[in-house]
Amino acid sequence: MNLGVILLILLFYLRRPMGPIEVSAEWKRIINGGMIAAFVLWAFSNSGIPIISQVALFLNFGLGALIVYLTLRNPELQHRKGMIYAWLPLMGLIVIQEFLELISPSFFNSIEVYHSTATFFAIVWAVVMWINNTKQRKALEQERLKTLQKEREYKVTEALKAQLEKQVQERTKEITQKKNELEKALQELKSAQDQLIHSEKMASLGELTAGIAHEIQNPLNFVNNFSEVSAELIDEAKEELDSGNQEDAKEILEDLKANLQKILHHGKRADSIVKGMLLHSRSNSGQKEKSDINALTDEYLRLSYHGLRAKDKSFTADFKIELDENVEPVEIVPGDIGRVLLNLINNGFYAADEKKKELEKAGQTDFMPTVWVKTQKIQNGVKITVRDNGNGIPDEIKSKIFQPFFTTKPTGKGTGLGLSMSYDIITNGHGGDLKVKSKPGEFTEFEIIIPQTTKS
């Protein structure tokens, strides 16, 4: 074994990375220089040229010592300590051998047997150490791979994270946009709903006008004619007085008084109809005031009936009204409750009339469409019932009738808002309840409950 070769091997390994450990570029340059020097010295020491080969040999010793020293002492090379320990005995033996061969070959010959044995053990040592070092190196290598793997995973995770963040941002932007669109749509729907509610009010006002016109002509008929006839009566009374018939004159005066009461009564009737109309057309809910439920119910039943009559000449129906005199005045918004009554009563007449038409088609003509309206004092409030003998509401529809835009009437005949508005007025507006009972083919009955003391 030649020292030069060992040095080259040592330098070669020093230069290589060990597991995760790698020497710096500066050290690599130094080691490269060392390898060139070792190669040159090795070449010269084997050249056989006298003096030069001996000098090269000694320089080679120096280089070896330097490598061993630096590797053991320098922190950056210390990881190769194991390798140095492996080779050191062999290197020592080679140095001794070559040194002795140079100064006293005979002495070397006398100890050659020991030297060879020592060399053998040094080689065994080197091999064992080498195997051991390889193990350590492999463990380090594995560790390095693990670290690398972790680094790669970390990078992948980072990339994923960045991508996710980007996606989240995009989604957020999309969602915000959708949210804005939805908000806009909602706003549009709300204004459409307001418009529909308005048109529902206007439509029911239209239904009312005919009834109102009729209802005003009737009291007006009495106001005009009782006034006229009263003027005639005054003349008659004068005549009776002139001819001295005091008793007859007094009788006429009594009639006159009764007439004036009639005029007042019908004047007030016309007044309340007009007020009712104004209340009805009012766009927003009016003030709550103590109101006579019986009078209101009676008034709107008539308005509904005459309105329908005025619109459809062939419309024939009967109505029955039953007013409980014990009903006390209740705090309500009269226009709103009137609207509910009008809606329910109109529906009742409509349903009963539809049944009549159906039966007539089948040849049955003795059916009288009828609506019953009833007020009733209940504990802490009043109950108003509106019943018709129409075809009733099928069970599967019953739960839907209070939903906005639900209508069974043909397109154009109803907005589908009447019942939902009524429900809203009774429950939210007055803290009451609106219920429906029906037997298909026989009747429908709506029950309005208005508490005496409303919460709001």
Next chain:
Amino acid sequence: MKILIVDDEKDVELLFRQKFRKEVKSGVLELAFAFSGEEALKVLDSEHPPKVVYVFSDINMPGMSGLELLNQVKSHFPEIQVSMISAYGDSQNYEKAMQSGAKEFFTKPIDFESLKVEVNKLIESQK
């Protein structure tokens, strides 16, 4: 001479009685009242032959309407004349009444001048 006035407004009776008080007093006119179409038919059906010669009927009443009453009267008592008194002054009601054989069509508020002219014509013709 007996005439029947049909209207669901009860105060009509008081009004007619005062307006025709002289005619009633002098005995040339007898007034009967009914407050629904059904009641009117009962009144007419209560005497055979009916003494009523003329019916003034409102159109808009609960139950049987004035136009239905007109048809009934025309089919059962063709000799009785019928005129309508209605708050509906529209042509649709007017035409329907005329087609069904109504004699006259008065609108509310009632113009008793023209109503009296009609009644007087009737009294004249009955003499």
